[in-house]
Amino acid sequence: MLEVRDVVKTYDGRAVVDRVSFQVQPGEVFALLGPNGAGKTTLIRMITDILKPDSGTILLEGEPVGSRPRGSIAYLPEERGLYRRAKVLEVLSYYGELKGLTRPAARTAALELLDRVELREWADKQIQALSKGMQQKVQLCGALIGSPRLLILDEPFSGLDPVNVQLFEEILHERRAAGATVLLSTHQMNKVEEVCDRALMINRGHMVLYGRVGEIRRTYADHAVRVRGEGSMDGLPGVHSMKAVDGQVELALEPGATSDGVLRALLERGVRIESFALATLPLEDIFVKVVREGIGLDHGASGPPTVDEAMAGGVR
Amino acid sequence: MSLDTGRVWTVARREFLATVRRKAFVLTLIGTPFYFVFMMTITTGSSINAARKSISQFKAFGVVDSSGLLANAEHTMRSSVRSGDNPFQRRVPGAAETEQVFNTEVRFYPDAAAAQNAIRKEEIGQAIIVPADYLQTGHVRRYVRSAGLFSESADRAVSRWLAANLVRGKVEPELAARVARPLADEATFKLDKSGEFVAKSDNDELGGVFIPFAFAFALGLCITIGGQYLVQGVVEEKESRILESLLCTIRPTELMAGKLFGLGAVGLLVITVWGGAGLVVGLPALAAMHIQLPPFILPVAVAYFLLGYLLYGSLMLGIGAVTNNMREAQQFSVWFSFANFAPLIVMWKVISDPNGGLATFLSLFPLTAATGTMMRIAASGAAVPAWQVGLSLALLAFAAWFSLMIASRIFRIGLLMYGKTPTLPEILRWARQG
Numbered sequence: 001m002l003e004v005r006d007v008v009k010t011y012d013g014r015a016v017v018d019r020v021s022f023q024v025q026p027g028e029v030f031a032l033l034g035p036n037g038a039g040k041t042t043l044i045r046m047i048t049d050i051l052k053p054d055s056g057t058i059l060l061e062g063e064p065v066g067s068r069p070r071g072s073i074a075y076l077p078e079e080r081g082l083y084r085r086a087k088v089l090e091v092l093s094y095y096g097e098l099k100g101l102t103r104p105a106a107r108t109a110a111l112e113l114l115d116r117v118e119l120r121e122w123a124d125k126q127i128q129a130l131s132k133g134m135q136q137k138v139q140l141c142g143a144l145i146g147s148p149r150l151l152i153l154d155e156p157f158s159g160l161d162p163v164n165v166q167l168f169e170e171i172l173h174e175r176r177a178a179g180a181t182v183l184l185s186t187h188q189m190n191k192v193e194e195v196c197d198r199a200l201m202i203n204r205g206h207m208v209l210y211g212r213v214g215e216i217r218r219t220y221a222d223h224a225v226r227v228r229g230e231g232s233m234d235g236l237p238g239v240h241s242m243k244a245v246d247g248q249v250e251l252a253l254e255p256g257a258t259s260d261g262v263l264r265a266l267l268e269r270g271v272r273i274e275s276f277a278l279a280t281l282p283l284e285d286i287f288v289k290v291v292r293e294g295i296g297l298d299h300g301a302s303g304p305p306t307v308d309e310a311m312a313g314g315v316r
Numbered sequence: 317m318s319l320d321t322g323r324v325w326t327v328a329r330r331e332f333l334a335t336v337r338r339k340a341f342v343l344t345l346i347g348t349p350f351y352f353v354f355m356m357t358i359t360t361g362s363s364i365n366a367a368r369k370s371i372s373q374f375k376a377f378g379v380v381d382s383s384g385l386l387a388n389a390e391h392t393m394r395s396s397v398r399s400g401d402n403p404f405q406r407r408v409p410g411a412a413e414t415e416q417v418f419n420t421e422v423r424f425y426p427d428a429a430a431a432q433n434a435i436r437k438e439e440i441g442q443a444i445i446v447p448a449d450y451l452q453t454g455h456v457r458r459y460v461r462s463a464g465l466f467s468e469s470a471d472r473a474v475s476r477w478l479a480a481n482l483v484r485g486k487v488e489p490e491l492a493a494r495v496a497r498p499l500a501d502e503a504t505f506k507l508d509k510s511g512e513f514v515a516k517s518d519n520d521e522l523g524g525v526f527i528p529f530a531f532a533f534a535l536g537l538c539i540t541i542g543g544q545y546l547v548q549g550v551v552e553e554k555e556s557r558i559l560e561s562l563l564c565t566i567r568p569t570e571l572m573a574g575k576l577f578g579l580g581a582v583g584l585l586v587i588t589v590w591g592g593a594g595l596v597v598g599l600p601a602l603a604a605m606h607i608q609l610p611p612f613i614l615p616v617a618v619a620y621f622l623l624g625y626l627l628y629g630s631l632m633l634g635i636g637a638v639t640n641n642m643r644e645a646q647q648f649s650v651w652f653s654f655a656n657f658a659p660l661i662v663m664w665k666v667i668s669d670p671n672g673g674l675a676t677f678l679s680l681f682p683l684t685a686a687t688g689t690m691m692r693i694a695a696s697g698a699a700v701p702a703w704q705v706g707l708s709l710a711l712l713a714f715a716a717w718f719s720l721m722i723a724s725r726i727f728r729i730g731l732l733m734y735g736k737t738p739t740l741p742e743i744l745r746w747a748r749q750g
Contacts, residue, residue: 080557
């Protein structure tokens with residue numbers, strides 16, 4: 001389990017990461033979100049022990065990250081590179097050895113990973129002979145070798161074709177099934193909705209969203225329901241307006257009205273219902289809304305979340 | 317912070333193998349000694365061959381004797397070229413020196429016009445006019461077909477013929493021979509480092525220049541090669557963002573130590589190969605030239621390489637960490653490379669006065685100590701005091717240690733800095749805080 005407690009990092013008197021706390025469970029895929037310059041890279045560098053926090057603690061499986069075995073965390077940065085003149089198998093074996101594997105074990109693990117990403121026949125080729133997508137697969141293998149307990153992936157899907165995106169997702173699920181903790185930093189919100197259990201969003205170094213992805217979407221849902229069906233929906237009690245959206249009817253509820261009440265009213269009226277759901281916003285819209293409106297930056301009277309609140313993982 | 321020796325070894329092995337497998341490296345390693353020997357052989361060999369050619373083409377020589385002093389002169393001029401004149405042509409130790417003898421016909425002409433015509437018709441290459449008042453004035457005129465660059469040997473042959481024949485028949489033949497070549501069999505003795513006079517070889521002058529240059533140059537090159545590979549490696553890893561994922565797995569100090577050891581081993585390999593080549597090719601040549609190197613010169617060279625490399629290498633690592641690309645890195649590293657080779661720029665001053673103020677300063681100042689001291693030790697006639705060598709090594713060791721400490725701090729911080737190159741005050745702040 002990864003635990004980040006009240007971590008602060010300041011540059012030139014400016015808090016780049018300000019009292020950030022969260023935890024990620026083993027087998028969980030966790031999204032770290034935020035606009036450019038929000039402090040994500042600094043936070044990741046502190047988690048990987050490349051940078052030291054000014055205050056706060058970061059624990060991996062109960063141990064400070066600085067004292068853990070060095071191969072237990074793997075990081076696939078957004079801007080990544082490889083030794084262009086080296087051979088694929090050499091590079092992966094080198095990464096494996098740095099993570100504590102013996103040379104034969106590193107070679108075996110590298111070949112298994114190359115098998116998994118369908119690049120076995122490229123093992124003895126120079127990196128520079130590979131396409132960009134192939135290089136990205138080799139980079140993923142470099143992060144995966146040594147079976148790290150915590151896998152941090154920064155924009156792992158960018159530049160990949162749909163087939164390889166699917167391959168990456170399958171590998172993510174395999175790692176999560178094996179009990180690894182996965183921290184995913186991305187701006188592809190649809191991927192967060194598809195593969196992540198929970199998410200943390202930071203803006204200007206502050207935590208502004210934290211919780212289960214579904215909860216976050218429900219919290220930011222409009223007070224409305226979307227119905228697909230046949231029959232008149234005019235003048236329903238508790239509904240103050242209606243509009244057509246994507247072949248459905250979106251019913252905006254009056255304050256105090258509930259979705260249950262509207263559903264009952266529809267059934268009583270004899271409307272044949274094909275689908276009925278809360279009108280939630282896509283995560284991308286929530287992201288834009290939170291950043292544009294500066295939601296969460298001013299914590300008001302309640303102040304920033306306490307460590308315990310944050311650790312509880314509730315939605316703010 | 318303790319270093320994980322396994323990871324340091326892994327990095328060192330990769331750096332070593334990645335470097336020695338490069339074609340450019342293999343070319344440098346094997347090609348440089350050959351190039352060196354080839355250039356020296358070509359340079360000296362061509363001058364010897366040119367002299368031989370000049371003499372062999374010197375078939376006939378004209379004389380107009382208005383003074384009558386040469387009435388009984390010989391009609392043949394003898395000249396020779398010895399095999400030992402080229403010290404870089406490898407010889408079997410103990411083999412006899414050979415001498416090639418050339419004969420030139422001396423033709424007498426009644427006047428200058430006749431001699432000039434003979435030159436025009438290419439019957440002779442040159443002629444001298446000895447006037448009637450030669451004994452009083454010493455004036456001589458010479459006419460030549462072309463002023464060759466390598467005509468010194470021909471000039472020497474003419475001078476000897478003239479000297480011998482001016483006195484021919486007037487003095488004993490032995491005296492005539494001595495007059496012609498008064499220093500033909502000279503033995504020179506020079507004061508050695510122990511205060512004794514020892515026989516001086518004709519080749520001492522050459523060895524006294526070549527050996528210090530070769531040692532200082534080879535050592536400076538080994539240090540620079542190692543350092544340049546270091547800065548190149550760091551810049552490549554930084555530029556291609558390899559470091560981001562690498563530093564998650566390995567501490568910066570481990571990465572730095574691995575690089576230093578791996579590329580230091582590359583430098584040692586270069587020294588071994590070049591030193592070995594020097595022993596095989598150079599020692600017989602040196603023995604033939606009767607040049608003896610101080611027996612401790614190789615261990616001292618290795619000590620200077622290791623310390624010089626640590627100093628230079630740590631500076632290069634720091635430069636690699638604070639710059640963003642190779643072009644930027646070169647702008648800084650070139651100054652340290654310049655300092656490394658500075659003693660070669662003032663080589664004549666150092667080898668002509670190996671215990672003078674400049675030479676002593678260059679061997680004590682850490683950035684020039686390795687090449688400076690090696691040049692002094694190898695210079696003929698130099699007796700570098702042991703305390704100066706000891707002090708020089710101690711100062712170099714301290715500078716290397718200090719530089720390593722500072723570089724490791726700058727390296728840690730600079731590795732993840734992209735974009736703007738830090739200013740000097742920023743670098744100094746990193747060095748203090750790191």
